[in-house]
Amino acid sequence: MKEDDFIVSKTDTKGKITYCNQIFMEFACLQESELLGQPHSIVRHPDMPKVIFKLLWERIQNKKEIFAYVKNLSADGGF
Ligand SMILES: Cc1cc2nc3c(=O)[nH]c(=O)nc-3n(C[C@H](O)[C@H](O)[C@H](O)COP(=O)(O)O)c2cc1C
Numbered sequence: 001m002k003e004d005d006f007i008v009s010k011t012d013t014k015g016k017i018t019y020c021n022q023i024f025m026e027f028a029c030l031q032e033s034e035l036l037g038q039p040h041s042i043v044r045h046p047d048m049p050k051v052i053f054k055l056l057w058e059r060i061q062n063k064k065e066i067f068a069y070v071k072n073l074s075a076d077g078g079f
Contacts, residue, residue, distance in 0.1 A: 001027075015040045029075035043072040045079050 007027060010019040017035050025032060028043050035042065048071055059066040071079050 009040065011040050017042070027072065027074060029078070034075075043074075045071045045073040047071050047079075 001023075005023050006021070007024045008019070008021040009017055009024050012018050017038055017040055020028075020032065020035050025035065028035065030042075052068060052070070056066050056068065073079055
């Protein structure tokens with residue numbers, strides 16, 4: 001990852017991916033057509049504790065921000 005790289009994705013209210021930038025696709029090792037419309041858990045890494053996502057959903061449903069580091073899975077088995 002380069003210093004100025006910024007991973008961006010957007011979802012609908014159900015967590016389906018509606019947008020992701022080029023860097024996101026590179027790190028996921030997936031193409032846009034493989035990501036759009038998929039649940040964001042497509043990149044979920046088993047090391048991530050469930051409680052983080054529970055908190056994430058609670059916060060955004062209450063229109064609050066959340067700042068968290070997330071380890072994502074790449075389609076090539078990396079993260
Ligand atoms: C805007 C947004 C971005 C998200 N980004 C990620 C992410 O990068 N990685 C991830 O594993 N889950 C992300 N999630 C959470 C997933 O929707 C999902 O809750 C999580 O992967 C756990 O899967 P589960 O809810 O099926 O247990 C994001 C959710 C939203 C609303």
